[in-house]
Amino acid sequence: MAQRSGDRTPAAAYRGVSKTFGAVTALSDITLTIEQGTIHALVGENGAGKSTALGILAGRLAATTGTVELFGQRLPLLQPRESRRLGAAAIYQELTIAPALSAEANVFVGQPMSRFGLLSTGRMRRRYEQLCEQLGVPPVPPGRPAGGLSVADQQLLEIMRAMASDARLILFDEPTASLGMSERDALLRLLRQMRAEGRTIVFVSHNLDEVLQVADTITVFRGGRLVRTTPRAEISKREVVRSMLGDEADLSLVRSLQGEAGHGVGGRARASSPAGGPVLGVDGLTLPGALEGVHFEVRAGEILGLGGLVGSGRTSILRALAGLEPRASGRMLLRGQEVRWPRSVRRARSYGIALAPEDRKTQGLALDMSAAVNVVMSDLRQVSTCGWISGARLRARAGDAVTPFGFDPRRVGERAGRLSGGNQQKLLLGRWKHAEPAVLLVDEPTRGIDVGAKEEVLTALEEMAARGLAIIIVSSELEELVVVSDRVVVLAEGRYAGQLDRADPDFSISAILDRAFSPKRYT
Amino acid sequence: MVEPVPPGRSHGSALVDAVSRYSMVGVLVVLVAVAQVAVPGFLDVGNLEVVLVNTTSVGLVAIGMTFVLIGGGFDLSVGGIFAVAGVLFATLANSMPVGLAFALMVPIALAGGLANGLIITRLHVNPFVATLGSSSIFSGLAYLINTTGAVTVERSGFDYLGTAKWWNVPVMIWILGVCFGIGAAVLARTVYGRSVYIVGGNADAARLSGMRVSSLQASTYALTALCAAIGGMLLASQTGVGQANVGVDVTLNSIAIVIIGGTSLRGGQGAMWRTFVGLLIIATVDSLFNSLAWDAATQSLAKGAIVIAAVALDSWSQRRTQSR
Numbered sequence: 001m002a003q004r005s006g007d008r009t010p011a012a013a014y015r016g017v018s019k020t021f022g023a024v025t026a027l028s029d030i031t032l033t034i035e036q037g038t039i040h041a042l043v044g045e046n047g048a049g050k051s052t053a054l055g056i057l058a059g060r061l062a063a064t065t066g067t068v069e070l071f072g073q074r075l076p077l078l079q080p081r082e083s084r085r086l087g088a089a090a091i092y093q094e095l096t097i098a099p100a101l102s103a104e105a106n107v108f109v110g111q112p113m114s115r116f117g118l119l120s121t122g123r124m125r126r127r128y129e130q131l132c133e134q135l136g137v138p139p140v141p142p143g144r145p146a147g148g149l150s151v152a153d154q155q156l157l158e159i160m161r162a163m164a165s166d167a168r169l170i171l172f173d174e175p176t177a178s179l180g181m182s183e184r185d186a187l188l189r190l191l192r193q194m195r196a197e198g199r200t201i202v203f204v205s206h207n208l209d210e211v212l213q214v215a216d217t218i219t220v221f222r223g224g225r226l227v228r229t230t231p232r233a234e235i236s237k238r239e240v241v242r243s244m245l246g247d248e249a250d251l252s253l254v255r256s257l258q259g260e261a262g263h264g265v266g267g268r269a270r271a272s273s274p275a276g277g278p279v280l281g282v283d284g285l286t287l288p289g290a291l292e293g294v295h296f297e298v299r300a301g302e303i304l305g306l307g308g309l310v311g312s313g314r315t316s317i318l319r320a321l322a323g324l325e326p327r328a329s330g331r332m333l334l335r336g337q338e339v340r341w342p343r344s345v346r347r348a349r350s351y352g353i354a355l356a357p358e359d360r361k362t363q364g365l366a367l368d369m370s371a372a373v374n375v376v377m378s379d380l381r382q383v384s385t386c387g388w389i390s391g392a393r394l395r396a397r398a399g400d401a402v403t404p405f406g407f408d409p410r411r412v413g414e415r416a417g418r419l420s421g422g423n424q425q426k427l428l429l430g431r432w433k434h435a436e437p438a439v440l441l442v443d444e445p446t447r448g449i450d451v452g453a454k455e456e457v458l459t460a461l462e463e464m465a466a467r468g469l470a471i472i473i474v475s476s477e478l479e480e481l482v483v484v485s486d487r488v489v490v491l492a493e494g495r496y497a498g499q500l501d502r503a504d505p506d507f508s509i510s511a512i513l514d515r516a517f518s519p520k521r522y523t
Numbered sequence: 524m525v526e527p528v529p530p531g532r533s534h535g536s537a538l539v540d541a542v543s544r545y546s547m548v549g550v551l552v553v554l555v556a557v558a559q560v561a562v563p564g565f566l567d568v569g570n571l572e573v574v575l576v577n578t579t580s581v582g583l584v585a586i587g588m589t590f591v592l593i594g595g596g597f598d599l600s601v602g603g604i605f606a607v608a609g610v611l612f613a614t615l616a617n618s619m620p621v622g623l624a625f626a627l628m629v630p631i632a633l634a635g636g637l638a639n640g641l642i643i644t645r646l647h648v649n650p651f652v653a654t655l656g657s658s659s660i661f662s663g664l665a666y667l668i669n670t671t672g673a674v675t676v677e678r679s680g681f682d683y684l685g686t687a688k689w690w691n692v693p694v695m696i697w698i699l700g701v702c703f704g705i706g707a708a709v710l711a712r713t714v715y716g717r718s719v720y721i722v723g724g725n726a727d728a729a730r731l732s733g734m735r736v737s738s739l740q741a742s743t744y745a746l747t748a749l750c751a752a753i754g755g756m757l758l759a760s761q762t763g764v765g766q767a768n769v770g771v772d773v774t775l776n777s778i779a780i781v782i783i784g785g786t787s788l789r790g791g792q793g794a795m796w797r798t799f800v801g802l803l804i805i806a807t808v809d810s811l812f813n814s815l816a817w818d819a820a821t822q823s824l825a826k827g828a829i830v831i832a833a834v835a836l837d838s839w840s841q842r843r844t845q846s847r
Contacts, residue, residue, distance in 0.1 A: 322731070345730050346733060349733035354731075354733075355731055357731060362725075363725075363731060364728055366720075366724030366728055366729070366791055367724070367725070368791050369720060369721065369724050373717065374728075377717075377729065377732045377734070378732045379733075380714040387714050388712055388713055388714075389716075389717055431732065435733075
């Protein structure tokens, strides 16, 4: 595309675009131009309108008013194919993986390599391996059904799908949300490489560091409106956060998480809570193909972080503890008593172990039901007498459970599916406040939720721990682990790779990474 | 900090929501009006009684079907159970008191439905296939028991439930009303009912919350089998004979009633009052067809088209809410 500079049609342009969903206005009169060959970041809190803006470009959502152009051509409403034809490819926050197809087939969905109608399997395999190499990740097994892969690997497949296409405009919704450090760095490198090739990238991200690192232009949304569009060089992190939250926001709340100068990890130093006796001890936890001989223990009132790279087995540990892995084996000590390893969720629950899963929409919530039901479903007996449910008690108990997380109790009657990601996460945590377990397993509690909600969720976890709950948390955001954990157990390739205590002088992200990358030295 | 309510909430959509929520009630009102115009005397008490009594047996099946569909399942075996229950009830009634025969049928029906449920939840057989297969087994059993075409019953009192009246209202209608009342209360107000919704809405989430997902799902099949069996026995009582060939339309009709009322095939959504509205719609349509003297073939065509249209409408409105 040898075009003279100055004569470039923009890659994409919104002209007075609004979008309403029923009565809710998601986007209000957006006018925005995205220049070719740039990396353009869309940021804002949950519900600010970023993902909607992206969806309209992809042709997945129809603008209620206004028009959208791609490379100078007007995009007809709701025509994903047309959007593709004009050169845009989208990678959504919700994965669009076909679970039964192989990993490789998923990468080439919609754009198979073929000759005379026959699939060119050899060429596709070579291209697949090449893509893995470009991403700097060990090849995802190409023949494995994608449904059996981890969420992170599935996300990688989506990214590879966009790379494999000849799209000139690539739309990313939270591309790094489920990636570990190394994949994340590789992806950011790749974004720059794509830009160098002349492609345009629009991406939505909650990770401001990443945005500031890679974007050329930053557009901030708030409450469905476009607040500002600014070249990266002309804006500081503090200004971005202030634009996102508005003037009334209490910046001290978010400062620590944002790592603003002088308020790094230590800014939120959490007093070492007076941990009680060991609640759960695990020894020799083995899961064929995922974990080998992992050991750790967690005490009452303690938050134990599980650190490690993607694929190190963090989520497998939570699943095994929650009774979701029938092939798991190992010794489990429950308050010092040896018990059989739980191979069903009900057995794990009878031990007092509960999981707040990573995938809120598919494993966590009944999206068509009210927020209140989603909270009290962990124990309906508490809101019933002789099997009869009292609607008033149901709403009251649900309200009590979620209020500490900053969820407006007046909204418990709303459909869970209509709430923002942050509020959905609060429902999941509220569920285990309603029926208090002894050990709470939390998988990626802040994935894809906004800065303010993140802070509320972490604070709520700390409060739950302070009341004697033992919490095991998995997060790809290592900074978050360091902020919130009393202790971090590091894993590498399914094995125990060391442990860090809050009291240790080198309790830091780099110490976790050291152990994750070179496990031998610490075991 | 509480996340702000999304901006721009207006009142217009509350109206839209209400219209789509109660649209089937509107359809019913229109149909009844059409019926009253086309068939003078449709709204007479005597005619309404006949219309309701004619749909009571299939209406009972629809009550159970509501539980199965909300629980995220599907049951094609109700026609088979309906038939075998009528035949078996008639056979038993020839050799023992009617009340005892009726009571004996309850555990038999529950066992049949539980078999469906266990095949689906424990052997992980797709519910369509499992109940299609068991339907064939049940109706095969009906023909095995009844080799002569119809089981006639000599014992007096066999036709009591199907023909007697209490306070001038047929017992059939009393039974239908009471069953709908119980079904509605259980579904909307009990832990069991709410659990069925949750399991149908998201089985994974229910499992992780510590619910007995498999047992709950299996129980909905047992409940449906019981409802289908009661429906079959009432029909036998009404006609005075047990016949193996009566279940043919029951499966489609009962599913049609539930779906037309607005309970979703996707599970987790629906209500018992919707099934009642669906029943009244189907009853009115049937009655209208009969008054217009349409033959069975035409009626069958029309009813099939109505069912497909109702499911398409459901699926369309699902897509609409999902794109929100």
